[in-house]
Amino acid sequence: MRILINGLILFFILILTYLTSVFSKELIEEFPVPPPPFSEGIYPCSNCHASMDLNPKKRVLKDEHTNIQLHHAETLRWCLDCHYSKNRDKLRLYNGELIDFGRSYLLCGECHGNVFRDWKAGIHGKRQGYFIGGKRTYLLCVHCHDAHSPKFKGIKPEPPPLPPKVKRDVR
Amino acid sequence: MSQSLRETLKETWRFYRKTLRLVLTGSKEYYLWCFLLLSIMIVGFLCYLPQLQKGLITTNMKDQVVWGLYISNFTYLVGVAAAAVLLVVPAYIYQFGPIKEIVVLGELFAASSIIMALLFVIVDLGRVDRFWHMLPWIGKMNFPSSLLAWDVIVLNVYLLLNLIIPIYLLVKTYYGKEPNKKFIVPLILFSIPMAVTIHTVTAFLYNGLPARPFWNASILAPRFLASAFCSGPAIIIIVFQILREYTFIKVEDRALFKIAELMAYAMFLNLFFLISEMFKEYYSNTVHIASLKYLYEGLHGHNLLVPWIWVGTLMNLIAFILFLFPITRQRLSTLNIGCILIIAGVWIEKGPGLVIPGFVPDPLGEIYEYIPNFRELFISFGIWATGFLIFTILMKVAIPIASGEFSHSRYEKEKMS
Amino acid sequence: MTKEEKEALIARLEERYLKKYKKKFRVGIEEAIQNTLWGYGLDLSRCIGCRRCVYACVEENNCSREKPQSQWIRVIRLKKGSLINLEDSEHYYNPELVPEKEFLYIPVQCQQCENPPCVRVCPVHATWKEPDGLVVVDYNWCIGCRYCIAACPYRGRIFNWGEPNVPPEHWNTSVHYLGNRPRMRNVVDKCTFCIQRVRMGRYPACVEVCPTGSRKFGNLLDPNSEIRYVIQNKRTFRLKEDLNTEPKFYYFFEA
DSSP: OHHHHHHHHHHHHHHHHHHHHHHHHHHHHSSOOOOOOOOTTOOSTHHHHTTSOOOOOOOOOOSSOTTOOOOSSTTTOOGGGTBOSSOTTSEEOTTSOEEOGGGTHHHHHHHOHHHHHHHHTTOSSOOEEBSSSSOEEOOOHHHHSBTTBOSOOOBOOOOOOOOSSSGGGOO | OHHHHHHHHHHHHHHHHHHHHHHHOOOHHHHHHHHHHHHHHHHHHHHHHHHHHHOGGGSSOOSSOOOOHHHHHHHHHHHHHHHHHHTHHHHHHHTOSOHHHHHHHHHHHHHHHHHHHHHHHHHHOSOGGGGGGGSTTTSOOOTTTOHHHHHHHHHHHHHHHHHHHHHHHHHHHHTTOOOOHHHHHHHHHHHHHHHHHHHHHHHHHHHTOTTOTTTOOTTHHHHHHHHHHHHHHHHHHHHHHHHHHHSSOOOOHHHHHHHHHHHHHHHHHHHHHHHHHHHHHHHHOOGGGHHHHHHHTOBTTBOTTHHHHHHHHHHHHHHHHHHHSHHHHTSHHHHHHHHHHHHHHHHHHHTHHHHTGGGSSOTTSOOOOOOOOHHHHHHHHHHHHHHHHHHHHHHHHHHHHHHTSSOOHHHHHHHHO | OOHHHHHHHHHHHHHHHHHHHSSOOEEEOOOOOTTOOEEEEEETTTOOOOOHHHHHHHHHTTOOOSSSOOOSOEEEEEETTOOSOGGGOBSOOOOSSBSOTTEEEEEEOOOOOSSOHHHHHOTTOOEEEOTTSOEEEOTTTOOOOOHHHHHOTTOOEEEOOSSOOOOGGGOOOEEETTTTSOOOTTOEEEOOSOHHHHTTTBOOHHHHHOTTOOEEEEETTOTTSHHHHHHHHSEEEOTTGGGOOOOSEEEEEOO
């Protein structure tokens, strides 16, 4: 009897492990991304923040992070809406769940649902590598968009083709 | 057996020798003319060599305008070739004097034009070394899908017809025999629809491309035919006058005037088709008008072809008026002016005026104002000179045969005695 | 051609290229993958007209750099408000920064038509549609008549007006027989959706380089492919649909 119960428990544990592994696989392997683009030496954030007092006031940052200009619905939002106040190495979703920076797309997806759906399908954002054989790679939203100022910045275009004769002959 | 074989060989040898002598001897004007043509040909050939070596990059054609002066000339010459044979019909109906001579002359003229047209295609080909890819059986011809394949076939059949018919007629005359009507008349009759065919197929070659709205108009083939009926006979009228000046072939003025009258009708149709096309484009005024606008009034400040096409149209119009009224039509001076106006006017309209605007603006809206460079010009002159030289030499041999001056030795002796 | 003939041909080509360009080329003869029909998507609301694709393509496909310059992708600029009438397009725009407020950009390359007018007009069968829908050219059979260029409504075909000019250190030696192998003067070439890449399951070079991810690619016959998602979920259109060429190149917008 005891053996049977032990066996059953073991069986359930096995199934549970299997299921978790499947789920985590889905969450991690479906979107294989390179590491988030941290500024050099900035992570882990807790190196500094762990010993600092919390100041939730909306203000211009003068001592640190001076390069960050918040242009992302800035009238509505402040750092701690996304960065978890008690552990700065994590991001916080609406429901209170804490996530790593490597899964920041979940946070972005909370507002940008349509874009998130396209991103998951491989439509928003760029794909590289092999599309047959599962080796296609994703990029995080923040690889292209600065989370604090997400609008795509203009770039210098590559040179135009050589016109067939002198410039005035072509448009 | 061996006796007759030796006789034949001797006769053939004599034929070649005499032909050579005929071609090599002539008046001072003849030498001058041939020398002029030969030097133009040599210049043209020297210009062609770098193009062969380095590629079409040595021309002014670009990705925006991929066909230029060569294909313009090709199109024009196909028309000329077609019309020369079509002249046979009125020659029969109206009894233009020496029918056989006119047929021979017309067909040899057509043959020379076709040779020129084919030469223009050859210089336009990027890979002349792969020309054989187009030949049926030896290569891989895309028949019946590609209109270019059709064109290669009909042009070559037409060339063959125009060589077989006059050569047969001349050989018969050479032997002092009457031609076998049962053999030759069907061929002559067949060459008439073939003349229409080569021109229609060439028109369809452009017509079938929806990518180029300027050509994608159903009026294109009728316009081709109508303008060909003007330019071809115009050249023939001038050739007739030169020939009757220097040879025994006597074409009456009456015949020339009749041809001019027919040309007036053809030019009327040509202008009418043009007006139809202009009305449709300008009244409906869709985006497809761009090429026509480029041709007739310039597009976004690009108007390289505008003076050309207006001069060409004006030439056609003046010629039409000259040929319409019997007073001007039946005077040689005004007739000849009309002919020259038509030759030039139709060349502009049917050559550069047809081919280049098809590419301007290009399918992505780019405008490149193509103008041939000197290489293209000289190569084209070289080909024209080649055609003239071929025609001159053909005439130099054909006319003495037709007149009976040059025939089989037996008949010659008979005639002497 | 049988398999043996093809292999002999490849060996011959590799030897010729070694002699001519002093490089060891790998000439692929990969056949079309079963049940594939390649389709392309391009998001016009996101393209910024930066021409990165043009130069990535030139590099990948061994296109002639200068004299003659040969580029398979042409990016045109249009005033916002127009889209279909390409007559007002600008080809030589060169501002400091893109995108510009008042313009939109349309990259155009071979649209790999299902009903390709260029194939129809070729007089010598030098160009054809492969089973996976790619329109390819046999550079050794083309006679250089340029009839296909006249027939193409998209300017998808480019002529090598002179001997192609590729700096020796820039040769991409991984080539396909029907794609980016070195060309000779006076033949036509064209975009093949990077046949040398896609038949091995890789994205085309232009897709990979696009900094805004505007370019999408996939198998039209696979319901889970990215291109099918685009067709299903976005509003797509194809250039000059009225010509009935049935392009497999879908332009689309965010929505």
